[in-house]
Amino acid sequence: MSIPPSEYVVAWPRIVAVVRPDGTGSLTVNGTERPCGAESVEVLRTGMIARCVAIARSLARPVRFTVTEGEATWTLAVRPTGVVQLLGEDGMVAPSEGLTVHEGRCRSCRRLQPVTETRCPQCGTLEPLRVESGPAEDELGARSASSASSPPRPVPDRPRAEAAAPTATSPSEIEPDSPPPPADRPPRAPIPATPPAASAPGRPGPAGAAPPAGPGPTTRTVRMRISFEHQPPVLLDAPGGVVLGRAPQTRDGRTPVPVVSPRGLVSRTHALLDVDARGRITVTDVGSRNGTGPVGSRTPFPSGQPHEVAPGTRLRLADVVCTVELA
Missing domain, CATH: 2.60.200.20 (Tumour Suppressor Smad4)
Structure with missing residues (x-):
């Protein structure tokens, strides 16, 4: 099977992050800076990547993500699928076939899940990998009153019943100072959400339909x-x-x-x-x-x-x- 060619990742929106050894940092999108914090550097990186994935999904294409950590600075390509790759100096990113999505643990219940999740499938927490502090803006620009004003650390000992404020990619963040460069190709279709289950437990199906089969044996993916x-x-x-x-x-x-x-x-x-x-x-x-x-x-x-x-x-x-x- 032939591997697709590399693709160019445009430089808009401008997403820049600073990561510090103590698990704090900042994430800046088109000049809007937000402080971030987590219990470890790895969790902080994952939360920042999850934010970039949300932006990439809203644009239906990869985005550039420049990270400074200590004396090192590098630029990544973050795909809507949750795959993260190093970006070449020419702005090109290699094909992602064979690579899998990044994963992180819910900040409430600690369930492991991909960075593409917007709601924890176990406890229902919105934006389960969020590391940004301060109020978040929704898609209409309104501020959420339930957003915490301090970094989400440490992680609570038990799952919270209430959901945290959702992350949204506000127009003020991704609106460019000048029109973005034209895309080299038509935008890809947005990634569909996970489909709901076929039927709820105990709900009868169509007449004559066979009962749903029970879950088969699971095989761990290596x-x-x-x-x-x-x-x-x-x-x-x-x-x-x-x-x-x-x-x-x-x-x-x-x-x-x-x-x-x-x-x-x-x-x-x-x-x-x-x-x-x-x-x-x-x-x-x-x-x-x-x-x-x-x-x-x-x-x-x-x-x-x-x-x-x-x-x-x-x-x-x-x-x-x-x-x-x-x-």
């Missing part, structure tokens, strides 16, 4: 998670593979994943990471200049030879360290 020091993690469904590098090209159907290399020591195409249906992870150096190998080992992997690594292994790719595990 996923590989690749965590980095200077960019959000990548999730990949098994079986599948990715190509890591500063500007990687796809190989044998693998998904290219650009890597933030602070000193530029990672090769353009550096290494392959693969996971099979049983959860076996292999890494292959593809002739990089500075090698690939486990952290703590003085000997890098020989180039061109796949090596199986255990989940949780920390790999060094030149000046970048990443952790591969099963999610």
Whole structure:
């Protein structure tokens, strides 16, 4: 199966974030800044990504998201589907086939859910991954009286009965100072909401219809998670593979994943990471200049030879360290 070409992500709206080590930060959309806070940096990043996803969904296209964390700054492409990728210097983003959506836990009941959720399916909390403080504006520009004025931390010990104020992408935030550049292609259709269940429990179906079948056995989806020091993690469904590098090209159907290399020591195409249906992870150096190998080992992997690594292994790719595990 052929992989779709890369696409250009326009620079509007302007979304900028600052992330601090103590779990605080700020999110600025077209000049409107909002303070943010969470119990950890990872939760803060996830909440900010969820906000960008909401904006991307309202526009039916990916948006740019520039993040400053310490001395590092990078620009991401956030898709309406919840997939997050590093954006190239030319504004192009690689295809997302094979990558899965980011996930986070509800700030009320701690249920794990994708960043595309606008209401927790377990406790009903609106905007379950919200990390922004202060009142939110709805789509008509009205301020919500129930919005908290302080960062949503710490997380409460038990689920709250009342729902938090919904996040909305207000016209004042995404209205450009000047008209946005014309799109290169017609906008994609909005992602439909999850359809409701066919019938409620105890409600009779049509005459002669067979009773609904009970839930079958569930099969856990095997996923590989690749965590980095200077960019959000990548999730990949098994079986599948990715190509890591500063500007990687796809190989044998693998998904290219650009890597933030602070000193530029990672090769353009550096290494392959693969996971099979049983959860076996292999890494292959593809002739990089500075090698690939486990952290703590003085000997890098020989180039061109796949090596199986255990989940949780920390790999060094030149000046970048990443952790591969099963999610």
